[in-house]
Amino acid sequence: MNKVLLFYPNAEDKAHWLPYAILTLGTILADNEFEVVLIDEVLYAENPREIEKIVEQNIEDTLFVGISSFIGNQIRNGLKFAKIIRTYNCKVPIVWGGWHPSILKEVTIKSEYVDFIIQGQGELIILELANKLVSKDNRFSDIDGLIYMDNGLIKVNKERKFVQRSELPNYNWELIDVKKYIVEDKAISDKTVSYISSQGCPLNCGFCSENAMYKRGWYANTAYQMYDDINFLLKNYDIDGISFYDSNFTVDKKRILTFCELVIRSDLKFKWAAAADILFLRGLTNEEWELLRKSGCTRLLIGAESGSEKILNLIGKKFKPKDVIDISEKSIEFGISLYFTMIVGWPENPIDDFQKTKELIESIREKTLEHEFIIHIYAPFIGTPLYQYACENGYIPPKTLEDWANYDYYKITTPWISKEFLEKVEDYRMHLNISYNMNKNRKKYKKDIVDRGE
Template sequence: MVEKKKVVVFLPKPHKHDYHHAMPLSVLSTTSLIDRSKFDVQVFSATDRYDFESRLLKHAKDAVCFSVSCLTGYQIQNAIDMIQKVRKANPKLPIIWGGWHASILPQQTLESKYADIVVIGQGERTFAELTERLASGKSLRGLQGIAYKDQNKKIVFNKPRPFEDPNNFPPLPVDLINVEDFIDDRDELRELVYITSQGCPFDCGFCAEPLVFKRMWKGLSAKRVGEDLQKLVKKHDVGFVTFSDDNFFVSEKRVQEICKEIIKRNLNIKWGRVNGRTRQLINMKKETWELMRKSGCADILVGAESGMQEGLDLINKMTSIEDTVKLIELAREYDIEITPSLMVGLPFPSYKQAKSEAERNAITEKELNAILDMLDQAYPTKDYFEVLLFVFTPYPGNPLFQKSIDLGFKPPKKLEEWAFFDIEQQNLPWISDELYGKVQQLMDFIFPYSCNKYLQRHAKGLKPIHWIFHKTALFRWKHRFFAFPIEHKLLMLFRNVRSILRR
């Protein structure tokens, strides 16, 4: 019997003090076409639910390659830390980078000493062919979808690989992981993450999606989704499924068919966190909304993005503030929550005309107040499930990246520097520390505690404290009062102490 060659793949943790609790979909999908009769595939995710590091290093000693998949930010640092340890165990092991960051900046990634090969874009077929070549010692010349360093350390770009229908790929190889390690809790239901499509046909000005998938989109068939969900739900007693698609609602017909599959198979689940665009959702038929409610749709994540029409136009969102409010009211009729995702600090042209820090701050203050005004209109009783707010993040490959550079943003020059480029703190020259503080206060304290369902999320034994926090948060929101954030600091202190005690 021929001994199988070993392939080790790793999904780094997203933040320094956070671990992955969701299924590592990105690395599972890229291993789906590997010939398991030839290869022993080992998949690891940075989780605190098992000792992944010692097991990973053990398998890396005799592997044919080590692959990491990263978003921009701390995942890069965690990947580099692991690569350094892997290279001690196996100094000649080829290091492969995939995922969003490497696909956006393959040249810069390969300029790092921590990268030998980059898989660009959709990786399923590319990674399978790559492992075959590495195992057999064949040249990487001509292998579509990669860039690599040749024997002379020269960076070589092969032809891109055409975007392929994911229905051509087998189901996620969940047998490579212990699924129970990635079951989370959502409203006392066992939650699992799943994905039904790849890509997005739209071109929002802040998004890197058009650079990676070239505005293409393909979705799994409804039957395939139904079959996958039935296996996962029944085997693991799942009560809530989170769909992590970049845009679930591209095809309304497919949405209807997926809902019918869930109903027909009597899955009895709730599902949500599903991503959609405002105008798409508003234009859907009543029949679709009814099917979504009947099949268990609980909430939809919507890129509302801005409370200013100027902001929506800047990012080419093709919608309006009125549309956002209308969508929230429409979804309420079907008992479906809308979670708006918003951002401040967009690179408006008016920043160029601002002559002082006070004038720049006035622009961001106007932007933030417009968001709160829109939320007041959409949620007069604060009956939302969640509100997400971020500071704008300039990513390479989209129109707003260059606009940000024009305003003084200095992007990192090498892979290692991007590790410290985080969605919560980018040091944009037109954004003050005060605004970052307000965003954190809103996300950590004011939004969660202003919600009329705030008690559902907190320990009943501390009800008097939570009641005080609730009233304080409502006052701060109403009066746009962010000074002396004592409650926010107390809350964060409590969370930090609790986190230390749980380690």
């Protein structure tokens, strides 16, 4: 019995990305002769009964079930799936991994629907656990990074050291139907798929849980591995766009520029977008900006966060509002648009910060309407540098795994934010969206006229 079911719960947002969290685990298991069944819940949104059918067909000879989860909806949907598993086979072990179980391990392991937790980077841990279970060896204390219950006591093994993604197997694309994940992305192309080339981030942003998960480490594929994967995807699945879902794509400048050069030299034709750090972009020469453009970069996601220098210091950012303005102007010179994420509603001076953030946005929009802005409300999350500060200011966090299942970081409410403040933020969001879409429609109309020769 060497079959493993790996489940990726639906996050219930609009994004439709490849489930790399279970693909990378499935890859290393398949490479070691385990039979792997990947279940991405989002593919069954219109017919959820199909998931139960997959369980029915496979559960009798399943070695264990794996569930990867962030917070909120993924916990809720992961628990629903775990309950289905328990209904069909109450003895098969259920293994959880991902951000939430790794960070809130004590809360998670107490659930009756959790037998093991894989903490942090899971590929090597899940392989060792699979080998233990298939050999019926119940001595789990020597698996670094594993958490489990033993006679009612929580056992937390020592943490496992992370390894570079270049030391792990390349993604096994045969485990998944890539064609089901090809989407239209207006900022990239009509036939775009997501790709993850690295994990973690060395920055220490006060609101971000990356440092709690990856300890400020960064673990990446090489430029050559990235190129090989993307070349394979383009040639085998008729796509022409890549959306890099790395938390910070631009940590290693040499890696990025080498990748761009490989793409240009091989005349690989596709467009791409990624998340970039402002300090990385600030340090680029014109020649390096041109490399990004020639390799197909059309858009970069920028965590500008705030127009208040005081707040930027509070949350650990090393740039100033002027740097954001400078980058917004430089990118337009090379035909690369920016997608700015802003966060408002901090515990300290939220009204003043919101005003300064609007001023920063409007100073950019006065010069160009090519860039897009999205505004989030600050959501405290355990393990982040600002979490304790939020609690000291009256925030009361969820207590149980089921409570965290109802945590919605897009609709979070905190005691220092009023309903009136939220309404003002929503009004401004609407203003930005309408303005951006009007500009895009105007450009499309002009292009259509030119194409028709009018």
